[in-house]
Amino acid sequence: MLTIHADSHGRALAVEGVWIAGAGPLEELVAAHPAARVRKWPGILTPGLINPHGSELLEEAYHPDPREADELGTEPLTGDALAALAMDDARWGAGARRAVQRMLAHGTVGAACEELRIRAVRDAVRRSGFLIVGRVGRPGGTPALDPYDSGLPVEFAAPRERNSAARFAVFDVRDEAELAERGAGTCVATVVDGRLVYRRR
Incomplete structure (x- = not known):
């Protein structure tokens, strides 16, 4: 089943199996995939x-x-x-x-x-x-x-785009500057190979 993950800014990824089926504004992905399940997360969606x-x-x-x-x-x-x-x-x-x-x-x-x-x-x-x-x-x-x-520059996985691997995270922050200030303990969800492998309770 195709799932759309969206953040507070309306940025979204459509996930089908282990792959990204689409990336873009939530409204566009919902229109393109009306039967998809939609998960809305607080914060920002980033590559993991x-x-x-x-x-x-x-x-x-x-x-x-x-x-x-x-x-x-x-x-x-x-x-x-x-x-x-x-x-x-x-x-x-x-x-x-x-x-x-x-x-x-x-x-x-x-x-x-x-x-x-x-x-x-x-x-x-x-x-x-x-x-x-x-x-x-x-x-x-x-x-x-x-x-x-770690005291080192922080590295992200490859950008998420159509036909790339479904690996990403969502952090409950306003933007990447706040993420850098507050750290990765703000994570609310992590997806690996299309599976929701972590969700903050």
Whole structure:
């Protein structure tokens, strides 16, 4: 079923399967696709973010399960704290799935990584539909779930246009200047491969 996603400014994307079927003003897309389901979101619709620290967040950190919070806390574990854990494939895979979910909650549709070495991590990321962008070397900055907290220029995925992949996010802000000021925690929805994979409750 075709779905139209629209923001507060009336900009909209028509999504069919994993692809963008149309992009433009909401009124035009509704006229072109009168049977489509329409989702209206507060804020601005943008291409999703690309996190520059994919390797660090996926393979050099463990994201605890909420059921482990009493023992491990809620923040990603790195360095000596990570080394102290008994990390097996199951734990690596589960941690990577939670890392991806937490990035999706920040409007992030992909991450820049060196080659992922841990098979359980690769499998978890592949199954999620999360985009992996190659990189060479370390990007600098500070690994953070919110790319605006990394200290690096923020990168967006490719612009959304007809026949491109349906990967985008909606942030509850007036414009990109406010997004830069308030950060990606303002995300209200993230779409990957045409699926609504995150929605703020």
